Amino acid sequence: MSGEKKTRFVGEVPLKWFVLLHLSLVVNSLAGTASKLAGRHKFLSFGFLFWYFMMLLITMAFAVAWQQILKHMSLTFAFTNKPITIIWGLIWGVSIFRETLSWKMILGSAIILVGIIVGVSDTVDPDAKPGTKGQGKLSGTSRETEVEA
Template sequence: MEKAQKIKTYVLLHVLMLIFSLSPVCSKLAGQQPFLSFKFVLFYGLVILLLGIYALLWQQIIKRMPLTTAYANKAVTVVWGMVWGALLFQEDITLQKCIGAAIIVVGVILYAFSDSKSQKRRATDD
């Protein structure tokens, strides 16, 4: 895969992870509403819509990159969860949470680089 296409696929993957991370936000908002009220149904409808969009786009992602690489990048949803928690629910971002998020991001980056190196090695072996 050419470099520009690979970058485009990674950007699409991370936009997809952003969309996926909004699903629990809508679920939490629905849980704060009276059962079967309009807002309750609206927020759970958004959960279903977001998960449907995620499922369709996920299939497009795994057509373009190895499943292991795509799945390893799902860990960034933890970082998005922290962001949404702080912005929407006034949750605290502690030092421990930041360290954990940094470990996750570093792990994803390390995996991405190791995966690209192993693909180069396989290409030269063939």
């Protein structure tokens, strides 16, 4: 909708940071997979320690990214997107652990997606936003606080 040269937004967040948020959430969901793999092994066995370490490693990578991502959006925005990790977890569960997929999981996933889309799409029009460069820090947040439905 907006002009080609303008930064595109999802909700109040520049598209770039929205994509990075979702990449980080994929990484985050893999941490769950690693801890699940750890749980398959005896507590403190080699297998357990390996996957627990992997989980910490993935979590750390996520943590580094997360702190950057949070500079560019409100915490409520970031957290409204987070349940996507449940759907990623389902995808890893089915593909890696051969977990069975129930219709409730599919329906639940669909509703979660609808919830995310509804929760994330509230915004003022992009033209009302101040410049897009270097908006990350404080200004990004104060801009967010002015958004009212």
